[in-house]
Amino acid sequence: MNRAVLIAARLLQIVPTFLAIGLVVFVLARLLPGDPVSAMLGDRATDEAVTRLHQQMGLDRPLWAQFLLFVGSVLHGDFGTSIALRVPVTAIIAERLPATLMLTALATLLAVGIAVPLAFVAATQAGRWPDYLIRAVFQVGLSSPIFYVGLLLLTVFAAGLRWFPVGGYGDGLAAHLYHLLLPALTLALSFSAVIMRNLRAAILEVLQAEFVDFARSKGLSRRVVLFRHVLRNALLSTVTLVGLQVGALLGGAVITESVFAVPGVGRLMVESIFARDYPVIQALTLVLAVIVSLAFLATDLVQMWLDPRVAR
Amino acid sequence: MRRTWLRTGFAALVAARILALPHNAEAATRGGKMVYARYADSLFLDPVLNDANTDIWVLTNLYDTLLAPTKDGLGVQPGLATKWESAADGKALTLTLRSGVKFADGSPLTADDVKWSLDRARDPKAGAWSSSLASIDQIDTAGDTVKLTLKHPDPTIIPALATFNAAIMPQKLFEAAPGVTPEDKAKAFAEKPVGSGPFILTAWQRGVSMTLRRNPYYWKPAEDGEALPYLDELEFQIIPDDATRLLKLKAGEIDGTEFVPYTRVKELQADPSLRMELWPSTRVTYLTMFAGTSYKDGKPNPMANVKVRQALNYAVNKDAVIGITTLGLGKPMRSFMSATTPLFVGQDLYKYDPAKARALLAEAGFANGFETSVLALSGNADEANNLAIVQQMWGQIGVKLRIDLVDNATRTARYRAEDFAMRTSLWTNDISDPSQITSYAAYYPNIHSLHSQWQDKRVDELFTASQQEIDAAARAAQYKEIQERYAAAAPVVFLYETPYPVAFRKNAHGFVQIPLGNNLFEGAFVEK
Numbered sequence: 058m059n060r061a062v063l064i065a066a067r068l069l070q071i072v073p074t075f076l077a078i079g080l081v082v083f084v085l086a087r088l089l090p091g092d093p094v095s096a097m098l099g100d101r102a103t104d105e106a107v108t109r110l111h112q113q114m115g116l117d118r119p120l121w122a123q124f125l126l127f128v129g130s131v132l133h134g135d136f137g138t139s140i141a142l143r144v145p146v147t148a149i150i151a152e153r154l155p156a157t158l159m160l161t162a163l164a165t166l167l168a169v170g171i172a173v174p175l176a177f178v179a180a181t182q183a184g185r186w187p188d189y190l191i192r193a194v195f196q197v198g199l200s201s202p203i204f205y206v207g208l209l210l211l212t213v214f215a216a217g218l219r220w221f222p223v224g225g226y227g228d229g230l231a232a233h234l235y236h237l238l239l240p241a242l243t244l245a246l247s248f249s250a251v252i253m254r255n256l257r258a259a260i261l262e263v264l265q266a267e268f269v270d271f272a273r274s275k276g277l278s279r280r281v282v283l284f285r286h287v288l289r290n291a292l293l294s295t296v297t298l299v300g301l302q303v304g305a306l307l308g309g310a311v312i313t314e315s316v317f318a319v320p321g322v323g324r325l326m327v328e329s330i331f332a333r334d335y336p337v338i339q340a341l342t343l344v345l346a347v348i349v350s351l352a353f354l355a356t357d358l359v360q361m362w363l364d365p366r367v368a369r
Numbered sequence: 370m371r372r373t374w375l376r377t378g379f380a381a382l383v384a385a386r387i388l389a390l391p392h393n394a395e396a397a398t399r400g401g402k403m404v405y406a407r408y409a410d411s412l413f414l415d416p417v418l419n420d421a422n423t424d425i426w427v428l429t430n431l432y433d434t435l436l437a438p439t440k441d442g443l444g445v446q447p448g449l450a451t452k453w454e455s456a457a458d459g460k461a462l463t464l465t466l467r468s469g470v471k472f473a474d475g476s477p478l479t480a481d482d483v484k485w486s487l488d489r490a491r492d493p494k495a496g497a498w499s500s501s502l503a504s505i506d507q508i509d510t511a512g513d514t515v516k517l518t519l520k521h522p523d524p525t526i527i528p529a530l531a532t533f534n535a536a537i538m539p540q541k542l543f544e545a546a547p548g549v550t551p552e553d554k555a556k557a558f559a560e561k562p563v564g565s566g567p568f569i570l571t572a573w574q575r576g577v578s579m580t581l582r583r584n585p586y587y588w589k590p591a592e593d594g595e596a597l598p599y600l601d602e603l604e605f606q607i608i609p610d611d612a613t614r615l616l617k618l619k620a621g622e623i624d625g626t627e628f629v630p631y632t633r634v635k636e637l638q639a640d641p642s643l644r645m646e647l648w649p650s651t652r653v654t655y656l657t658m659f660a661g662t663s664y665k666d667g668k669p670n671p672m673a674n675v676k677v678r679q680a681l682n683y684a685v686n687k688d689a690v691i692g693i694t695t696l697g698l699g700k701p702m703r704s705f706m707s708a709t710t711p712l713f714v715g716q717d718l719y720k721y722d723p724a725k726a727r728a729l730l731a732e733a734g735f736a737n738g739f740e741t742s743v744l745a746l747s748g749n750a751d752e753a754n755n756l757a758i759v760q761q762m763w764g765q766i767g768v769k770l771r772i773d774l775v776d777n778a779t780r781t782a783r784y785r786a787e788d789f790a791m792r793t794s795l796w797t798n799d800i801s802d803p804s805q806i807t808s809y810a811a812y813y814p815n816i817h818s819l820h821s822q823w824q825d826k827r828v829d830e831l832f833t834a835s836q837q838e839i840d841a842a843a844r845a846a847q848y849k850e851i852q853e854r855y856a857a858a859a860p861v862v863f864l865y866e867t868p869y870p871v872a873f874r875k876n877a878h879g880f881v882q883i884p885l886g887n888n889l890f891e892g893a894f895v896e897k
Contacts, residue, residue, distance in 0.1 A: 091778030095785055097420050098497055099777075100794070101809060102785065103816060106497045113552075142575065143413050143556045149575065208612055216616040223617040224608060226577060318608040320576040333778050 060361065067357065071350045075343060079131070082342040083124055086335050092116060093140040093333040114140060127339065136340035141332040146340045150322065154344065156226060157321035160237050160244070160313070161306050165299065167245035172252035177288065179253070180260035191253070199250035203309055207243040207316040214239060224318035240317040244309050248302060255298050259291035266290075293363055300356025304349045397591065398894045402602040403877060405890075406614045406626040410576050410607045415559040416536035417489055417496045422886060425533050425799060427605070429887045430581060432536035432564035435464055435483065435515075436527060438801045442651065442884030443711050445531040445801060449478065449565065450515075459522030459839035464530075466513040471586035472539045473569040480510035485540040487517075498534035501525070501800060522839045528711075528802040533887075539563055567598040567891035579605040589891065599879065599894035615872070618643065624877040624895055627888070629870040630750070631695045637872050644875055647698065647868040648882040651707040651798040654699075654755070656743060656862035657784075658791050661822035665788045671739045672790070678859040680729035682719035684766045685759055689721075691865045694754040699865035704852045705810050707866045709884040712803045712848040718856055718863045726766045738767020743791040744783060747774035752793045755864060787820045794819070794861070797886050803848055807832055811855050823860035
């Protein structure tokens with residue numbers, strides 16, 4: 058199978074995933090106790106007010122009719138109007154998605170940037186003090202709750218040293234990146250711990266492989282062996298891990314976005330679930346599912362590049 | 370009616386002077402910008418169709434009402450109307466409009482706008498608030514007077530005209546908004562609302578910030594006779610996390626913030642660069658008990674017995690709860706309504722007495738106690754604290770309390786279905802009148818008295834009569850009896866009232882939060 062066919066096949070796989078997720082999220086959202094009307098009107102709602110709003114929103118129609126309406130609209134590229142915010146869902150997601158994508162991308166870059174060199178050092182120095190030190194520090198990173206790390210970074214680097222703004226998002230791309238650096242670092246710390254441990258183990262394993270001995274006996278320098286042969290092979294499983302973690306990272310963004318006041322889709326998702334804002338929950342789940350699917354596809358492509366056997 | 374008005378007018382003057390005192394010492398700074406952090410963004414800035422405090426509490430900065438609540442929340446003062454007079458039989462109200470008032474786009478505010486706005490607000494099909502204006506039968510205008518003909522005498526109509534949903538909107542601009550249906554027009558108009566209030570919304574990045582510019586046509590003068598508001602620009606930043614908001618305040622990135630957690634108040638009071646403000650509020654915190662004879666599953670309900678409900682109240686040491694949850698900032702509830710509500714009559718409610726609680730339980734046939742549960746909001750620290758203490762205190766009289774943590778929509782759904790034993794509750798008034806809270810908490814026909822199914826026919830009668838009682842003394846007597854009967858029947862576990870905790874940088878002044886919660890920024894300024 059060549060690369061183009063593989064990509065096409067993977068893209069096609071997204072379609073049934075999309076449909077299945079659409080159905081599941083439609084049903085799940087409605088299984089939650091309460092509905093948009095009770096969330097909206099709160100404790101003061103009278104029966105009349107509730108009935109009237111139900112009718113206005115079409116929530117009095119049978120579920121299957123609501124589902125068909127939803128699928129039909131989505132096929133026309135229309136995700137409907139947010140119940141709580143009264144604006145088109147597409148517009149609100151388009152407004153909020155970039156912040157989360159930038160935050161996730163930045164966090165991934167930072168995590169990889171931190172983890173790969175340190176894993177390399179830890180593995181090549183295995184059993185000596187640099188290895189212990191690196192692993193101990195990352196253990197702390199891994200076991201600290203995100204909201205706590207976030208507040209700590211804010212207190213020290215933003216409120217204390219004033220190197221960064223205390224949360225927010227700023228105006229313009231440069232300001233966005235500047236504002237997102239601390240939240241991205243927060244996310245990256247625990248993420249990089251996962252990558253570091255995985256990569257360190259992989260490097261140690263590859264170092265035991267016969268081809269490494271062979272390469273060395275061929276007279277290749279230690280540097281060439283380590284970078285061209287060991288690291289490339291060890292990175293294979295790490296790339297899979299990074300790809301799989303994108304979903305988890307999006308999940309972690311929910312808390313980070315709240316602590317750092319970043320207007321991303323993580324916060325939007327939580328607010329929408331609290332408001333039982335069905336159109337937003339549905340659309341957002343679908344959009345996130347596509348992003349995760351694309352991340353998996355990207356992972357496959359990188360793997361193919363690292364190890365041509367994957368494409369065969 | 371006239372006398373009442375004069376009296377409340379005087380009270381308003383006194384209150385305004387007291388509240389204005391701290392700023393009299395220094396002249397207000399004109400111009401500049403204030404940044405104020407809010408925990409959540411507004412959803413829908415339509416005075417009539419909104420549902421949330423995040424909308425209601427900022428609408429006053431964009432829109433005016435004919436009358437305005439006084440800063441102490443107990444009465445009304447002139448707004449867009451300068452005079453108002455009730456007919457002798459209480460079945461009509463004539464208001465004189467302030468002359469020369471303009472909307473923020475420069476167009477004049479007319480009696481037609483008033484009639485159109487009030488007709489829209491009282492349409493029973495529109496919004497959750499229309500009932501406050503339900504007594505209006507007809508609205509007539511002549512020149513600068515507006516006459517409301519009422520279906521029956523209505524003592525609540527004056528405070529209702531000072532409530533957010535009776536805001537005056539520009540009919541022509543609203544009708545020119547894009548959209549075919551009135552709902553579509555309302556959505557479009559609420560994105561770029563234009564009113565006659567001190568500010569106009571110029572930019573809104575949802576979930577991030579709202580920018581308000583001063584309305585150059587605002588009618589209200591400052592104490593020195595110059596125009597209000599002082600600020601050129603007011604920015605609301607949305608920062609959901611409590612700790613982050615306070616870090617931003619300390620770092621000087623914002624000038625003020627709402628909802629300071631009680632646990633942080635002392636720390637901020639001690640910070641020389643900040644000023645902690647605790648505004649009297651109508652906010653009361655209590656536990657609602659289901660009082661029907663049996664639960665949804667058919668099991669008998671111990672709380673149907675008034676002695677059990679009284680016992681549960683006697684077993685709670687309110688001072689201890691206040692000390693732990695609010696660090697002493699709260700005050701025990703003395704009625705089901707806050708002490709800041711008009712016609713409030715307070716009494717010491719259920720002084721902590723575990724022996725009496727045990728005796729009452731025994732009389733009710735629960736000498737060995739019973740098990741019950743409470744629905745509480747997950748992630749809410751105040752509720753968690755309250756319940757931990759209550760759980761322990763009730764444990765001492767043999768009542769085992771299970772705490773079920775849920776989200777708000779779930780709690781509301783179970784509440785509306787009357788499928789709960791107890792729930793955590795919090796209330797703030799929207800109107801300067803006791804009728805709103807009473808219609809929900811005590812008057813059965815509306816929502817079964819907080820969906821508790823507790824009913825006292827005498828209270829229902831008193832409330833119905835009070836809704837048409839224009840003799841102030843008679844109405845006060847009715848409310849006294851309602852509050853006494855409610856306290857004795859104890860359909861709720863009375864806890865505490867708390868102020869609104871707001872913090873500012875030392876150089877930011879003039880913000881007012883009235884007991885109803887409305888945030889007033891017309892007199893706010895930031896010293897250079």
